[in-house]
Amino acid sequence: MDLLYKVFIDPFVQMGTAPDLLVQTLWDGLVAGVLYSLIALGFVLIFKASGVFNFAQGIMVVFAALALVGLYDTLRRWGVPAGALAAYLALAVTIAVMFGLAFVIERVMLRPLVNQPDIILFMATFGLTYFLIGFGELVFGGDPKVMIAEQLGLPRGAIDIKMAGGFVSMQKIDIAAVIIVSLMVAALSFLFQRTRIGRALRAVADSHKAALSVGISLEHIWVVVWFAAGIVALATGIMWGARSEVSFSLQIIALKALPVLILGGFTSIPGAIIGGLIIGIGEKLGEFYWGPLLGSGIESWLAYFIALVFLLFRPQGLFGEKIIERI
Amino acid sequence: MLRELSVRAPTGPDVAAGDVLLAVEDVSLAFGGVKAVSGVSFDIRKGEIRAIIGPNGAGKTSMLNVINGFYQPQQGRIAFKGKTRAKMRPHEAAAGGIARTFQNVALFRGMSVLDNIMAGRTLKMHRSFFWQLLRHGPALREEVEHRLFVEEIIDFLKIQEIRRTPVGRLPYGLQKRVELGRALAMEPELLLLDEPMAGMNIEEKEDMSRFVLDVNDHYGTTIALIEHDMGVVMDLSDRVVVLDHGIKIADGTPAEVMRNQAVIDAYLGVAH
Numbered sequence: 001m002d003l004l005y006k007v008f009i010d011p012f013v014q015m016g017t018a019p020d021l022l023v024q025t026l027w028d029g030l031v032a033g034v035l036y037s038l039i040a041l042g043f044v045l046i047f048k049a050s051g052v053f054n055f056a057q058g059i060m061v062v063f064a065a066l067a068l069v070g071l072y073d074t075l076r077r078w079g080v081p082a083g084a085l086a087a088y089l090a091l092a093v094t095i096a097v098m099f100g101l102a103f104v105i106e107r108v109m110l111r112p113l114v115n116q117p118d119i120i121l122f123m124a125t126f127g128l129t130y131f132l133i134g135f136g137e138l139v140f141g142g143d144p145k146v147m148i149a150e151q152l153g154l155p156r157g158a159i160d161i162k163m164a165g166g167f168v169s170m171q172k173i174d175i176a177a178v179i180i181v182s183l184m185v186a187a188l189s190f191l192f193q194r195t196r197i198g199r200a201l202r203a204v205a206d207s208h209k210a211a212l213s214v215g216i217s218l219e220h221i222w223v224v225v226w227f228a229a230g231i232v233a234l235a236t237g238i239m240w241g242a243r244s245e246v247s248f249s250l251q252i253i254a255l256k257a258l259p260v261l262i263l264g265g266f267t268s269i270p271g272a273i274i275g276g277l278i279i280g281i282g283e284k285l286g287e288f289y290w291g292p293l294l295g296s297g298i299e300s301w302l303a304y305f306i307a308l309v310f311l312l313f314r315p316q317g318l319f320g321e322k323i324i325e326r327i
Numbered sequence: 328m329l330r331e332l333s334v335r336a337p338t339g340p341d342v343a344a345g346d347v348l349l350a351v352e353d354v355s356l357a358f359g360g361v362k363a364v365s366g367v368s369f370d371i372r373k374g375e376i377r378a379i380i381g382p383n384g385a386g387k388t389s390m391l392n393v394i395n396g397f398y399q400p401q402q403g404r405i406a407f408k409g410k411t412r413a414k415m416r417p418h419e420a421a422a423g424g425i426a427r428t429f430q431n432v433a434l435f436r437g438m439s440v441l442d443n444i445m446a447g448r449t450l451k452m453h454r455s456f457f458w459q460l461l462r463h464g465p466a467l468r469e470e471v472e473h474r475l476f477v478e479e480i481i482d483f484l485k486i487q488e489i490r491r492t493p494v495g496r497l498p499y500g501l502q503k504r505v506e507l508g509r510a511l512a513m514e515p516e517l518l519l520l521d522e523p524m525a526g527m528n529i530e531e532k533e534d535m536s537r538f539v540l541d542v543n544d545h546y547g548t549t550i551a552l553i554e555h556d557m558g559v560v561m562d563l564s565d566r567v568v569v570l571d572h573g574i575k576i577a578d579g580t581p582a583e584v585m586r587n588q589a590v591i592d593a594y595l596g597v598a599h
Contacts, residue, residue: 196452203435203446210433213395214513215421215450 011289020166025288026281031174033280034181035239039253040260040272041185042232047266048205049225050110051118055125058254059132060230063101065147065237065246068094070140072148087151098230099223106222114218115208133248142248147241149173154242177239184235188228189269197224205267259307265317274318279303347406348373348549349394349517354403356389356573363389364400367575369568371517376543376550378564378581380557382593386573387553388430391519394551395427396420408516422450426515428506430522430553436495440505443494444480447512448473480508484538500531507538511546518542520552524559532559539563561585569593 015022039057046054054060071090080086109124150156155172192198203211204221212218240250256279264275287299310317349371356364364386371377379387392398394405396417404411407423415423426447435443452469481490484504489497494505503523510518523539524532536559542548554560560567560581567584569577571593577584584590 196449199438199442199446200449202438202442203449206435206437207433209397209429210435210509211446212397212417213421213427213429213433214447214509215418216446217416217418 006293007290014289018166019164020168021288023163024168025284027168027170027174029281029284030277031171031177031280032284033277034178035236035253035276036256036260036280037185037273037276038181038232038236038239039257040264040276041188041269042229042236043257043261044264044266044269044272045188045225045229045232049201049221050121050204052121052125053118053266054229055122055254056128056132057229057233057257058251059129059136059248060101060233061237061240061253062246062248062250063132063136063237064094064098064230064234065241065250066136066140066145067097068234068238069145069148069241069246071097072151083151084153087148087153090148091152094234095231098234099227102223102226102230105226106219110222111219129251136248144245144247147238147246149238149242152238154238173239173242180235180239184232185269185273188232191228192269197221201225256303259303261317262307263310263318265319268317268319271317271319279306282306346373347371348408349551350406351390351394352404352406354390354393354400354405356386356393356398356400362573364393364570364573366403367570367573368403369575369578371549371551372566373549374543374547375565376539376552376563378560378567379551379553379570380555380560380567380584381570381576384572385570387570388521389573390570391427391521391551391553394420394517395425395519421513424513424516425519426510426513426517427519428503428510428521428523430525432499432502432506434494434502434506434509437493439491439493440481440486440497440508441477441490443505444477444508444512445473447509448477450513477512480511483511483541484508500527503527503535504538507535507542511542511548514546515548518548518550520550520554522553522555524554524556532556536563 039061042057042060043054046052046057068090071093072086075086075090076082080089105128109128110121113121113124154176157172159170159172159175160167161170190198192201200211200216200221201224203214203216204218208218211221236253237246237250240253244250260272260275260279262275263278264271264273283299283302286302287296291298347370350368351370352368354364354367355362367386367390379390381387389398393400396415396419399414405415406412407425435446438446452473481487484507486501486504486508489501494502497505507520507523510520520539524535527535539550539552540563543550552563554563564581566579567577567581568575569584569587569590571589576589576593577587579587
């Protein structure tokens, strides 16, 4: 009885008696969720257009962040004064670098492997991962770096909002992250739904040979999606980098995207967003209210557990396409 | 005025009706040790319906794949509108005016009928990406123009009621019709149909035959089709080329081909 009370009643009593803590937990969950969504989005973009699960998405995040910081340092050494000018110049060059990366990946990796089974392309992204690790270390060095968040104009500090006898503390950078990610997601959804390129992207996702036959060039589309995934990686790198530091260990956040993808479906942009929010909020609520029952530390596996339970009922994910095969 | 022309461009004036539109010369294609096509030559004249027939495994689909650039032949040349090309990729073939359908329907299953056929207009849309994002001004006008064209095709193929349905849910016969619609949306000069009537019942076959004839009549589109139903081939085509084991064994009018001993042997077998 006591256990049942602790599992089913007590947490909700706590929520009711201390609403400020509940709101704080929800907010933390929302922020984490938004960042998970962002990582998942990078996977979804590439999976939709080429059917490849891009193992390198995590390292692309690190690579983009390192490139940004590294270029900023280089510009400083060349005599550009520290501050917004150098930061935004570095950002522009980094975007160009990500485009270059997309272009080279298409040329060197995807084009020769066209029409190969998906597993081959998946393995190729492993190769890409290790190449980027080695190349990144060679160019930018192996030690952790500090993200140039302040120079990019991202706010610092926190806002405290009084409520119900306590207060909720929101980091300004988290608020900025939520806004920026929302805008990016809106722009990407619009791109997919409403433009000719979007129609071409969806067409390629559905059938390569049919897309080719109506004159859509797979090469262009692949450069576009890898570039878009690169931009998403850059945004992720800035946001995560600003909260901790920029180092190669950051790439494991890509693993956080897996439960999000399982939940949201590999092919759905709204799925990536909703999935990210469910995982983020679920994780924080679970950790805060139910965690003590299990001796805490459940945050690291709860996401996978939620995803597994989901798999039992909706194997295609929340928004994934249900595949009906003619037998 | 100019835009009007680019949207409703009639088929190119550079090749007159009856002239050779596409010439296949001595084309060979092999996959490893398997010869799919060996030394095949034939031509397709502007405005005709040209059938490619032959028993299973004769190399018919391989031939179409060579024509629209899916396969690169190891030997031989292909001249389209008088221009010989060394190597052409599928999207370049599409841009040049070659559209096709597939033996086992290849549609964008998750998209509606309308979006599928609109996808056929991809190459005809020129407004920049920026304007499309804004969905405003020239880009919006362009979208409307293309939409009108697509609605015409939908009317022509009598698929008005299903225009919003995702094609994955449609029965096979209708999917084939949508696929034809998407090819027509490209306003092709040469339309390649890979077994357009495969798996259809008599009624659907009659409908499809009528569409093929109408396309040829109304739009003056040159058509190359692969078909197994001899009745259909006899009724539709102006000239027939017969392949067997990757080799051309006959070429002529349907009546000539039917009387050809090599063709009869290929289809019925020879006593040894």
